[in-house]
Amino acid sequence: MLATLLLLAGAVQAAQPGRAAVATPHPSATVAGLETLAQGGNAFDAAVAISAALAVAEPYGSGLGGGGFFLLRQAGEKPVYRFLDARERAPLAAHPRLYVRDGKVDPALSLDGPLAAAIPGLPAALADLAGHYGRLPLADSLTPAIRLARDGISVDRIYRERASWRLSSMRDDRETARLFLDDKGEVPEEFSLLRQPELANTLERMARYGKAGFYSGPTAEKMVEGVNAAGGIWSLRDLADYKTVERQPIRFPLADGRELIGAPPPSAGGIALAQSLAMLQELPWRKADRVQRTHYVVEVLRRAYRDRSLLGDPDFVAIPQTKLLDTDYLKKLASGIDVRRATPSSSLPPSPPLHEGEHTTHFAVIDKDGNAVAATLSINLPFGAAFTVPGTGVLLNDEMDDFATNPEGANAYGLAASQANAVGSGKRPLSSMSPTFIESDQEFTAFGTPGGSRIPSMVLLSVLEYLDGQPVSRWPAVARYHHQYLPDQIEHEPGAFSSSESAELQARGYSLKPLTRNYGNQQVLFWNKAKGSLEAASDPRGLGLSEVLEVEKMK
Template sequence: MKQYSVLVLITAIFSLAWADNNNDALIEWNSIHRPVKSDGGMVASQEHRASQIAAEILAQGGNAVDAAVALGFAKAVSLPKAGNLGGGGFMLVHLAKENKTIAIDYREMAPNAATDDMFLNLFGQVSLTESRFSLKSSGVPGTVAGLLHALEKYGTMSREQVMQPAINLAEKGIIADNPFLDSLNARKIRLVQDDEVSRIYFKEDAESYRVGEVMRFPDLAKTLNLIKMQGAAGFYEGDVADKFESYMKDNDGLITKKDLKNYKVVEREVIKGSYRGFDVVSMPPPSSGGIHIIQGLNILENFNLSEMGWGSADHIHVMAETFKYMYADRSKHLGDPDFFTVPTKKLIDKKYAKSIAQKISLSKATPSDKISPNQFDDKESRQTTHFSVIDRWGNVVSNTYTLNFSFGSGKIVPGTGVFLNNEMDDFSAKPGVANAYGLIGGEANAIEPKKRPLSSMTPTIIFKNGYPILVTGSPGGSRIITTVMHQIINTIDFKMNVSESAHRPRFHHQWFPDTLFMETGFSPDTIKSLKQRGQNIQESRAGGSVQSISKLNEKEVYGASDPRRSGAKSIGVSQSGQLIYY
């Protein structure tokens, strides 16, 4: 039976409004989920102070890349659990005038001393302590190099202009609020074990700060200042590099000054696909997100989701089965393309997708142990963070970066203020053994020196008639790909605006464990029907924190930040340079 709701009726109205180019009437009045609207630029990020800084850069005449770089450095101060200097990530840059999209890979790299068995104990088992919390768990950070690369090639402002706001934030301090303190206190037991973290983020005797108190970060400010003055050399060489190497040597870590100096940013060809007449552009490997977003959309193109109705058992079942096949292929075929040949064309081929769609039964779930990665002829934390930016000229940045776990390994290099990542856990420490997020990998993602670990980070842009109708991405570890998929499907198939799409409850399946994780908000009858089809359901928060922007025409830009994480904020910037908050 087709299931319709009042909200589905509203989305049908949205479809007509979109077609008639009457979006203003719909989004401002007919929807209970209202995004921020602007006639110029827009910033959507998980942290309100960083959003403010990026919006002010746009107001000063900076382009999307200038604002994104300012935001990336600011988050290292205001969102230390995920914003970072000591991690890495991926950035999509769309240049409107050239109609070109570039993929910037600044993922961490394995140190030169890394080995494929470095996390195995004497019994050949993976040591979780070593792979997640030791200094060996840290890859060579790429964030500083990546942000500066983007600025130098595609920005218009100087390092001083885009970095000074973050430096001011670190020097003058931030007024502690609940989102900032909650992130610290939730992980206090782990964080205070590191003397440097305890000294910087807590008071004497590990007492927590209170709301309204000022927290300052002079060591981080000093590091940011060195980068501002010296560029990448201020981080990858000199005093900071000396501190990194000394700390690693004294504590059985692997990163050396040579590792830091030899770090390289890579520009890669974006992954492109299509879905129901929309153009899909996403991140290539070592991100697994782009390939599997397009693979999943290709499969779903064989089903009429809009006719099924949002939230129906058919809608959820078909998507869940699709997710299983995506993650099965991820386990075998994805890795760093500089070390492993990824069968990209075959994975995103529509004929291959159709062959998978034909295996999906609407009446019965296929058990995960009956799904294997396809045989062709020839791992990550929920505390990642994403931001999206568009400027008045239509240039776009979609960026996701991370430390892996919240606050990475929970360690700071003394004297730098820099949290270390624990991204080495995203490699397959042992083929067939799941990482911290239940993701299984194989030889394609085995540890090798200078190799980049596989990631689920999925910065994505959807175009229609030349307009970026959806710029999005999310944190969420293994759930990033499905979270981004929901945002795309809700936008295209169910005609939701970026705010409503983010607010709807989500669900997730990743092949193993054979569990369909579902947020609250779905009908009990729907859940009953899914169980009857053989879906193993567990109530769980199933999605991350999408930060989305939509440009529907020359005059309308909309932004929305996911309510699932406190402190997120979308801010518009008018053509005249005024900041718009609502």
Template sequence: MILLEKIRAAGFGALALATGAALPAAAQEAAIYSGMDRVHPVWAESGMVSAQERVAAEVGRDILAAGGNAVDAGVAVAFALAVTLPRAGNLGGGGFMLVHDAETGETHAIDYREMAPAGATRDMFLDAAGEADSELSRYSGAASGVPGTVAGMRMALDEYGSMSWADVIAPAIRLAEEGITVTPDLADSLEASQERLTKYPSAAAIFYKDGGEFYRPGDNFVQADLAATLKTIAEQGPDGFYKGPVAEAIAKSVTDAGGNMTVEDLANYKAINREPVKGTYRGYEIVSMPPPSSGGVHLVQILNTLEGYPIGALGENSAETIHLMAEAMKLAYADRSEYLGDPDFVDVPVSQLMSKDYAADMRAKISASFATPSEQIKPADLAPYESDQTTHFSIIDKDGNAVSNTYTINFSYGSGLVADGTGVLMNNEMDDFSAKPGVPNAYGLIGGDANAVEAGKRPLSSMTPTIVNKDGEVWLVTGSPGGARIITTVLQVIMNMIDHDMNVAEASTAARIHHQWLPDELRIEEGISLDTQRALQAKGHTISLQEVMGSTQSVMKDPETGFLLGASDPRRAGAATVGY
């Protein structure tokens, strides 16, 4: 039976195919197909990449088609996104990567989150009156933590990759040097970010034409300084970024903009290989990031709580299901405010938060009939923001190795500061610390002493790169940007597939909800019916209809056919899932 017939027999419908001219004849790509009754995912036989930007996704696919594994492709995609998706892809930020090794069956967690410089102090973002100053924590040189992306990618490639460092960076160098075609999405984002990006001449000179004219769709956008930096990194390894002229330029630019980052801070940066957190949900194994990401802990915590309810029978996005989800979310986000932080500095009660017994205690606090006001919810008595412009990619290769990676520079285009002569946009991740306990950050998240600013500390994150296993094999690789809403976005993709029997495309497109304890409002997208909204209001929920949440990039392996099925969230333009 030929491949297309197998796909049809498996119930996935007829999908349009397009052969990539630069690839072997077997390399193929497909777009999400909307049939009469269902939305169908992209499919492939051998390898698949799902990323927020098409050119970078195709770079990863090319690496897979050339014989590279999932980690080789992941590192190549990360560097390419620094060129093609500058508002979120980065060299000047950091993040988290899960790597599944099919041969050993083990999953590894790489923490390359930014670190506070040695000169950082607890009260550095308070004004003379002792109040949090968001200008300092978001837009000044002090907003930048020591970047981790280059170190994280090198650790991943050295420990789990198969190709050379120079080979996986080469596509990014070519894209920066020769230029990329400006898409409508890139043009719109640059126009929207003009005020911040023109604050610093080093950024304005790169992202706008002479005289400040905007780039338009179809223009060729060259980033010569970034190409030179990428070449230095390719030739010298991470030392080309963390030491020498590039490090000196970063430290000087940050300091000149009011920060205190030194060349020693950059030279001392280390990525960390951590043990992932693991839980179960209705027979599936959930593997996700540990602290300093709060994502994995609270993803498992919420799933544990909801496992005690017949969610599938209650129905997708019914008032009963949404109510239970919101109540479980509130309890988890209250705990986040108290207990989560960098485990190298504070004791995080991970096992207690993720225990099934604790989930039973949480269910005892939930009324099926009424919403508990957030002011009545406090963090449990236990022993001891991310921006929408974060980006995620998911990869599975022909051997079953998998990568789930989420990284960011926080706000769109970070702090807006480009280190002079390097092309490197700097992050503003220091805002993810609690500038003052009890005061919300840019995304409304409350933090306490566990996430206070401290030299060498990594700020708490909501990034939730996740791998779901079924019967010991990788079943789903997923993740999303979305700040405080990352955890709940990933949660709903998983629940949609397990509880509501959706395919990966349907799970990616379904309407989403979010509650983060404070503010006490149930955020919903368009698509939740008015009858459901009224039923939720009758239970005591305050409904807030707002813009869309998240941008999931997901790949799954169908256990019956062995085919790879993927989907890029349609909520943002430019994303692509490609395979061969």
């Protein structure tokens, strides 16, 4: 569902939007954000409310048992950008051979059950956002989510689809089956009511005690006891030691006075986007027909994704960020692109690709003062590890699978491993989550989507729509295709290319892989400072709702 509201030009000064806008993938989360803004909260309070509401309404995509990245804009004469890393951390007892049994990796161990779960980061992020940046008490911003968890949320078609994909794993855990399946262990009927009273209790403890309400005391004790009783390796110290990390966002100059503000490592997305846009600036992509533009986009993605094996948790490995974003280096990469022919990935220096779960979530919010948040949250695969800690309502992530789980060089999917992203005690796994801003004196935009390793390519295609002057509603709706160096193929949505376009791409040397369904769920914002207008749009592929809040409805 797409809802885009355009405000009248000239209504505000360039320094502030004067109104607020919210774009989320679920109407209940949008309402939670709008409610919080109407009560006098700022964008950071709204981000807390939205994140917590999504934890209730989209248990298949994010939750208190997961983590995420928050890109922040603090308004002012000169905006300040911050990046809050709430990525999950490996338990302290984790080690490179954690998933090796009898000399071979057992892929199920990093996908299902508590051994697949890293230490959650989202609860800490909510407390930190409220405590360091918000105007309202944490309890006020958590109120909508607590209400949703107690009163129930209607099961929709996306919930049913995601649950059907993970049905077997969900049935294997008694608590997950009890909470998220029907009485017969089947996917609940559409419009049936999903109530989560244990999760409401956990949220209420957070509302009362803040971060300590999750990472210590009764909740922490239940988490550790439940995880370890089922074969996990958590400790109370793992929870007590968890902290979010404030990192410097990627800041990369673009043409026409614009600047990209993106996600730094342990996200691979910000660097990939900066590299891709820098290479495209060396190519005549704007004047190209559709096939030629696709050719340019695929070739820059091929080169950007190749560099991802150099990335990992910056607290554990050295990241050659300066080299990867060096102008001369990127010009050299662009100069190696053949104008007419595909570059076989095998002809480029090898670099292992990355596997990630696709089913994360993303939202964006901006308040009347110009504070803004773009956040991508995840528990990895749909319904995470399909393991819910008894007595807490917390469905755990399976983010440990985002590490290179095979120390001998290939992960459970047959993909070569990156030693920079090997399993390690206390490490954060590499991610493609890419909350992104682009700002100039005249405009401010926010982008982001779920989608695993396809996230940077999706964001890139939406950014190109923006740079090409297309309407905001087109940005999240654009047809999607993807190339990630290996496998050497263009994946694309059904109908993304006509038969003649497909034939021409194949004639250029590309292998095309049509997918059976659409993917991604992008949420975007656009503040035109010069015209005094504000717009928000949600991906038509999902059930999202984007709205603009009038000044008179805010305190």
